[in-house]
Amino acid sequence: MTRATTVRAVLAAAVLLVSVLITLTMSPRLGLDLQGGTRMVLQAKDSATAKADRESTDRTLEVLRRRIDSLGVAEPTLTRSGEDRIIVELPDVQDPRKAAEVIGRTAQLSFHAVRGPGTEQERGKAAGLTLPDEEGRLLALGQARLTGAGVKDAGASFDAQQGAGWTVDLDFHKEAGRDWTRLTGEAACHPAQDERRRVAIVLDDRVISSPQVAPSVGCNVGLPSGSTQITGSFGADEARDLALLIKGGALPLPVEIVEQRTVGPTLGAAAIDASARAALIGAATTALFITFVYRLFGALAATALAAYGVISYAALVALGVTLTLPGLAGFVLAIGMAVDANVLVFERAREEYAQRSGRSLRSAMTAGFRNAWSAVADSNVTTLIAAGLLFFLGSGPVKGFGVTLAIGVLASMFSALVIARALTEIASRSRFVGDYRGVNGIARPGRVRTWLARRDPQLFRSPRRWLLISTVLIAVAGLGIVVRGVDLGVEFTGGRLVEYSTSRPVDVETARTVLAGAGFGDAEVTTAGAGDLSVRTGDLDNHEEHALRAALAEAGGDTTKVRDELIGPSLGDELRRNALIALAVAVLVQLAYLAVRFRWTFALASVAALVHDVILLVGAFAWLGRTVDGIFLAALLTVIGYSVNDSVVVFDRVRELWAKARRESVTTIANRAVLQTVPRTVNTGMGALFILAALAVLGGDSLEDFALALLIGICVGTYSSVLTAVPVALTLEKRAKTPPPARKRASGRTSGAGAKRRDPLDNGARV
16 A cells, blocks of 8 residues: 555544544534524614724624523523624524513613603704603603613512502612702702602613602702612513613614514424434435446445545534535535545546556556546536635525535535545555456446447537527426516515414415405415425514414414514515625636636536526526526525536536537537446436435425425536536637647656656666
8 A cells, every 4th residue: 555545544534534523522503493493683873972883783693692591591592693783593582572581672761850741842952851650741851861871780679568569679870879869859859749840761762660769868869879769560571671771772773674584493393303314315326326327336435435524524513614504405415516526536446447458457457546536626626616606605595505515515525635545545456346347447448438338429429509509498497487586585585474383284375365264365375295384475573473373273273383583674675685696606706717727718508507507597486487586696606516516517527528629619628528438427416316305305395495405406507517518618708819739748758857756656667
């Protein structure tokens, strides 16, 4: 065993050992869509005294953290997103009404002197406030003399001795206590029962209490204790909520809920089970397929595939990545993509073995890894670009999908180039494996390659024929977009989408009639699988949603909320704009990368195929009436990476063959390159299709559209990378004046400066 093989084997064993330890000792961090709970996105707004910048938003976040901790929610998560947004995740919170009320209130507490009875005409004047008291009578109030920032502590208590019922006790800081003494001393200068002897306590422009100063308090003396008690017609819950708001402090900035998602725990558990089944069945089917095609070496690649699963899962756990439902789908999808590098290597090894008679299996495998490296690197870089765009331009679960996909790509490269290579190099040293072609799977060319070599079809004798077919497909897709329209999800349009599970079956028409009678005539009701109902409305707050659920319960009995998504109109516009920006950036970045790595004609052809795939996928969803949302965007950007991946493999071979035969026509070169890469394209596509078919069938309703989009996208991308990208490149090459690519210097046996590296398996002997 060579030194390089030993290093790879030791490295693979060490990484696997660490990964197994992490898997056994650490638990994954599940997102709310898998464990159940509520996720809110809060938008901070400018106030009269503060601007919604990074610093003030951080202060607002800390106040919210204290409030949520007081709610008793287990392991809440609060993070700032950008300059002025706060993401709040509340595990196991299924009814977010109370949390939204406590979180969203600004709690601007202030203490005012009462100037006397108020009138409607005085409302809105700059001199002070005119607000109704607890009994609805208008009071004219002076300017705020004291704010909630001066409150040191607040607590609810039941006053049984004085008969005041539930009260809220306040303790002031030192300076605020002196202000309180002056305020109550001035009020005590007025006669008993005079309105001006009252002190108004205002919370969010509402008088919550306006007590009279006790007769025992002298004029300009005030309450010396520096403490007070808010009395009123409080119930126990009202007193506790008020104390919580005051103790939590006033928000430096007002906040608005622009996004809210609630997922029931049963839906999350079902999604985990469905995805696990899809992963096991899809991975097993892929392993069987690659073993059938490449025999022993295919089985070794399947072993490396299992190692990839352990390594990528351990990386997700160790990095603390929140595993969401789309992220779980990305983890499963990357299993199929992990086969790609192995297939590239094995196909190149088959070519080397067939082209050079007498070559050993070991040297053929070494040449296969060396020659496939360029295509493996370029194809994985394009996928990483797509994953990066998902992370930086996506939101919520889409970001998680991007992170998972990126980790999966890196882990798949390690499994293919280190683990699989170490295993195949060890196996190729065996005389038994090398002598029996039916065992190793590399010494035979394969059925697809043999059939193509025998038929030798001239695919690009008339490139315009393929361009005409692609144009017709684009026209059909565009017609679907225009005629049927694109059904944008709530995420892009704003509004609310809620799924309910009822104990008694309720058909759609009955549900529409019931909701219309309850005042929700604009609600769109559809089925959501397994007999559940999906209700989509415009602007709907949490209290209205509670009323809507109660109306459904009259017809369906016990009604449980399975999923709830609320997107504000401003956020919907922003997400829709960001989706278009993400697509534009994806096209430009891929174009720039391909232009650097390849000829400009190849780069433009790849991007043309990419745009072709995007239009066809959106058009297919328009014809099928499927929803286009953030998860679809994740699938679309993944398809872009996959499409460019296929194009890169084809053009990498065109570049290699053209450099060796510079005088041949580019049409002949392109035809030969496509025929040589078709076995890789077919085998890689089959590996991915097994995984996606398992996700579509077993992944449940949550992953059905995601898997369908990827199934369509991979089929379309496989077609376009050969029959759209290559014809476009040939058409552009007829007008281009760029010379053919230069041939790479072959490895030789020179020595000294500029010496070329010799094949490590070549001992230098010649006959």
